[in-house]
Amino acid sequence: MSLLAAALFLLLMVGGVPLYAALLAAGSLAIYQTGGWELLRVVPQQFFGGMDAFSLMAIPLFVLSGNLMNRSGLTDRLIDFSRLLVGPVRGGLGYVNVLGSVILAGVNGSAAADASALGALLIPAMEKEGFPRAYAAGLTAGSSLIGPIIPPSIFMILYSALTNTSVGGLFAAGILPGLVLALAFLILNALFCRRHGVPRTDVSELKGRRAAILRRAVAALAAPLIIIGGIVAAIVTPTESGALAVAYCLAVGFFVTGDLTLKGAASALYETARLTSAIFLIMGAASVVGWYLKWERVGARIAEALVGLGLLDEPRLLLVVISLIVFAVGMFMEEVAVLTLLTPLFAPLAARAGIDPYHFGIVMTLNVTIALITPPVGACNYIVAAVGKVPLGELFRAIWPFVAVALVVLSLLIFFPALTVTLPRLLGF
Numbered sequence: 350m351s352l353l354a355a356a357l358f359l360l361l362m363v364g365g366v367p368l369y370a371a372l373l374a375a376g377s378l379a380i381y382q383t384g385g386w387e388l389l390r391v392v393p394q395q396f397f398g399g400m401d402a403f404s405l406m407a408i409p410l411f412v413l414s415g416n417l418m419n420r421s422g423l424t425d426r427l428i429d430f431s432r433l434l435v436g437p438v439r440g441g442l443g444y445v446n447v448l449g450s451v452i453l454a455g456v457n458g459s460a461a462a463d464a465s466a467l468g469a470l471l472i473p474a475m476e477k478e479g480f481p482r483a484y485a486a487g488l489t490a491g492s493s494l495i496g497p498i499i500p501p502s503i504f505m506i507l508y509s510a511l512t513n514t515s516v517g518g519l520f521a522a523g524i525l526p527g528l529v530l531a532l533a534f535l536i537l538n539a540l541f542c543r544r545h546g547v548p549r550t551d552v553s554e555l556k557g558r559r560a561a562i563l564r565r566a567v568a569a570l571a572a573p574l575i576i577i578g579g580i581v582a583a584i585v586t587p588t589e590s591g592a593l594a595v596a597y598c599l600a601v602g603f604f605v606t607g608d609l610t611l612k613g614a615a616s617a618l619y620e621t622a623r624l625t626s627a628i629f630l631i632m633g634a635a636s637v638v639g640w641y642l643k644w645e646r647v648g649a650r651i652a653e654a655l656v657g658l659g660l661l662d663e664p665r666l667l668l669v670v671i672s673l674i675v676f677a678v679g680m681f682m683e684e685v686a687v688l689t690l691l692t693p694l695f696a697p698l699a700a701r702a703g704i705d706p707y708h709f710g711i712v713m714t715l716n717v718t719i720a721l722i723t724p725p726v727g728a729c730n731y732i733v734a735a736v737g738k739v740p741l742g743e744l745f746r747a748i749w750p751f752v753a754v755a756l757v758v759l760s761l762l763i764f765f766p767a768l769t770v771t772l773p774r775l776l777g778f
Contacts, residue, residue: 354379368683369627372634379641392637399636399689400629402510403588409625410591411501414572414598415453415462416617421602421609423569424466427452430566432550433559440542441550442475443488447534450492454499454527455573456594458506460721461624464493464729465736472737479547483747486739490722490729491751492534497718499527500577504688504714506587507632511692514706516587517580518778519714522707522769524577526715526762533754568601628685635689642694652698664702668709668763671695672716676756679720684728688717707778711769712762719755722748 358375362368377392418424431448435441446467453463468489475485497504500520509516541547576594579585585593602609652661660667675695679687692713699709721729724745734741762768 353382367630368686369630369634372631372638372686376634376637376641380637380644383641383644391640395637395640396633399633399639405506405510405629405632407501407506407516407587407591408503408628409621410588410595411456411458411503411506411576412462412624413617413621414576414591414594415456415459415466416620417595417598417602417609417614418453418456418569418572419462419466420613420617421598422606423572423598423601424449424453425470426562426565426569426606428467428470429562430569433562435550437549437551439549440478440480440538440547442471442478443480443485443538443542443547444535445550446471446475446485446488447492447495447531447538450495451499451527451531452570452573454496455501455577458497458501458503459624460493460496460718460729461732463496464490464732467493468733468736472733472739478550481545481747482737482739483743484541486733486737486744487747487751488534488538489737490727490733490744490748491754492531493729493733494715494718494721494755495527495531495534497721498523498530498711498715500524500580501587501591502714503628504684504717505710507628507685507688508692508710508714511689512696512706512710514710515778517776518707518773519710520577520580520587521772521776521778522711523714524772525768526711526758529761529768530715530755530758533758534751537750537754568605572597572601631683631685632689635686639690639693642690647694651694652701655698661698661702664699664704665763667698667702668704668712671699672712672759672763675713675716676719676723679717679726680723681726682720683726684717684720687720688713705766705770707773708762708766708769712759715755715759715762719752719759722755723752724748 354375357378358371361371361374373396377389380388380392428445428449431445434448435444449467450463453466472482472485472489476482500523502523505519505523506516508514509519572594575597576590579590580587655661660670675687675691696709721727724730730744730748734744
């Protein structure tokens with residue numbers, strides 16, 4: 350991008366202009382400088398074309414199913430089930446936090462939704478149990494990263510649309526890495542609880558309700574099975590699976606739990622429209638910038654530079670370099686834009702280096718997901734700070750151990766591709 354266009358983008362961002370508008374203005378200026386008014390005709394074509402992909406229809410459905418689940422009382426049932434599963438262990442609510450993220454990840458595919466739902470319920474409860482509030486908020490933000498890795502995943506759907514990679518294959522590839530990430534956060538919580546003497550969780554009030562909790566949890570646990578099972582087994586497409594999940598959550602909310610009201614359903618629709626419209630606008634604007642980068646052969650220039658360094662002959666080293674670039678960019682730019690801008694540049698390089706497309710897809714997805722908790726822009730930090738009433742400065746100081754754990758898991762995925770490619774191959778993708 351030209352220096353003038355880059356300066357305009359930074360100026361607009363500093364001035365508080367929405368990201369999609371800043372990207373669109375900077376991209377349009379860069380295209381105008383390159384080809385004048387005549388070339389500007391590509392701006393509306395690319396802007397609307399970037400949002401016009403059939404696979405993207407699944408995104409609002411998964412977001413809506415997650416919002417309906419929160420308003421149907423199913424999230425509370427999952428937390429009770431997780432508490433019963435964990436039992437009276439030291440710092441039990443920390444484990445519940447992570448397990449809750451694992452289960453909710455199978456419904457909405459959004460870290461922001463997980464952070465909001467679990468943060469409001471668990472951060473105050475964890476503080477009462479003996480956790481520092483900043484740590485509780487950090488664990489909530491960190492465990493929310495599981496949401497975009499365990500299927501369904503909004504980021505994977507976007508990646509699929511950008512690269513024509515099978516969504517089902519990407520979903521299958523994300524299961525093991527998501528569980529490894531969850532295990533890493535469980536280990537971190539165990540070490541923290543032992544070091545700081547967090548007391549055991551009191552679950553005595555649950556003992557007399559075991560049968561009721563298990564019975565109530567069945568309705569909540571069925572939603573992830575519908576979504577993940579249907580897609581991975583190739584029974585339904587991601588879009589069809591999302592529609593089934595929405596129908597299921599509506600039926601359960603209205604007729605089983607009775608907690609979903611017409612007002613609640615309308616609120617869920619509003620939140621879904623607000624989030625997905627932001628995602629689509631950013632994708633459209635990023636497509637304009639992406640077209641300009643292709644026109645200027647930025648990807649080819651990067652490839653030439655990497656060839657000169659011999660990185661295309663070292664796939665793991667190439668992934669490390671790409672991860673460092675994505676990590677640095679992700680600290681200062683919204684995640685959907687990072688994914689939309691950088692995937693078209695790096696995916697062809699990964700293919701030239703012989704990297705499995707599912708392996709690279711999951712590495713790229715986790716890279717972008719980590720940006721959700723890296724200061725100063727990480728969106729989940731702001732969500733958790735708001736719902737948990739934690740000063741943002743305290744959370745920024747507390748979040749780094751969770752960033753480090755996520756980076757360790759990313760390193761494992763880079764150097765042990767079997768973690769990502771085994772399940773897709775077993776399932777025939």
